[in-house]
Amino acid sequence: MSTPTVDVHAHVLLPEVEALVAGLPGHGEAKALDARRNGPAALAVNGPMVRERVPRLTDPTVRLAAMDAQGVDVQLVSPSPSHYHYWADEETARKVYLLANESTAAHCRAAPDRLRGLGLVPLQHPDLAVHALDHALEQGLAGVEISSHAPGRELSDPAYEDLWARAEETGALLFLHPFGCTLDERLDRWYLSNTVGQPVENAVAVSHLIFSGVLDRYPGLKVIAAHGGGYLPTHIGRSDHAWSARSDAGAGCAHLPSSYLKRLYFDSLVHDPHVLRELVRAAGADRVLLGSDFPFDMGTEDPVGALRAARLPRTDFDAVRGGNAAALLSLE
Structure with a gap:
């Protein structure tokens, strides 16, 4: 049997999570910050x-039809990062992760093959993170999605050691999928909040995992x-020189x-x-x-075509197309 084509970066929208947080203290301020970071043209x-x-x-039916059109056999589905809600207090954060985990699992049960x-885990409350991860696994999920940081905490924060251990x-x-860049209004035009902000946040977060020794300890x-x-990954030589x-x-x-890149995974x-x-x-x-x-x-509407354009050797192409993810997800 040939290796399935597996897309590890696909999102689900959870309206029930947004209904849960609507109007709560802190939600309006978080939305205002997001609007300020993106700017009015991007929001429009x-x-x-x-x-x-x-x-x-x-x-799920519409999703599966779109997957068929793309030639994708399996998707690893994660909540839209807009559902992180790292502004939320402990009680609200617990409700958010319970609902997000259960709703995502229900969506996936429509086509479990x-x-x-x-x-999700509430990074703003490290004491809840292990409970949230365990809950996700109990729902049959493969793990959790996290942002590049939480307010006042980088991924190198010792408060996350229990999460990494678990x-x-x-x-x-x-x-690791960022939501929002702390460069704020400097990126509020021409969708720089995403085109520059997302790669910056990824690079900062991965650097914290590397330089703090998280990947040595775990x-x-x-x-x-x-x-x-x-x-x-394309500028890692500067990090090596500094080290x-x-x-x-x-x-x-x-x-x-640079050696830690071979301990991490990256989407294409x-x-x-x-x-x-x-990469x-x-x-x-x-x-x-x-x-x-x-x-x-x-x-990308055509992830396999985008991969094919890189002209990788056939064994590498097949590994990226699905072999690596099939092993990670223990697919038959």
Whole structure:
């Protein structure tokens, strides 16, 4: 039997989560911050774009038809990052992750042979993170989706050690997908909030995992960085130089930063075949997974075609197309 084609970067919209948080203290401020970061021109485009895609984001039948058209056999479905709600207090955060995990699992149960899911953990409340991860796994989800940081906390924060330990112990997947960039209004025109902001946040978050020694302490962690890991994999030489040349840069991790790329996973969504080839070279063909950002406009409608354009050797092409993800997800 041939290897299935597996898309690890696909989203589900959960209206019930938004209904839960609507009107709560802090929600309005969070929406205002998001609006400020994106700017009015981006918001004017985002609304109609999302509305047009609601059926693909919510209806499993429509999703499966779109997957068939793309030649995708299996999707790893994660909640839209707009559902993180890291502003929420503990009680609300618990309700959000319970509902998000259960709703995503229900969506995937419509086609369990073709849809696998990821839940959410409230990074703003590290004490809840392990409980949220366990709950996601109890729902039959493969792991959880996390952002690049929470307010006042980077992924290198010692408060997350229990989460990394539990994820390593259980084999859970951690899908690192930013939402919002702290460069704020500097990126509020021309959709720089996404085109520059997302790769910056990916690079910062992965650098925190590397330089703080998280990947030394938990070598079995299964982290998938969205958007090809952002700017980091193609600019990792600068990190290696700093690690070698400066005592402060080299103090937290045991090995050259570039070596940790081979301990992480990256999706293929870089929108440039030359960058994708470099990502495969830097991380290894066994560490890159097909990703489309289904069904948003910053994704690709033809993830297999985008992969084919990189002109990888056949064995590497098949590994990225689905072999690596099939092994991660223990697909038959």
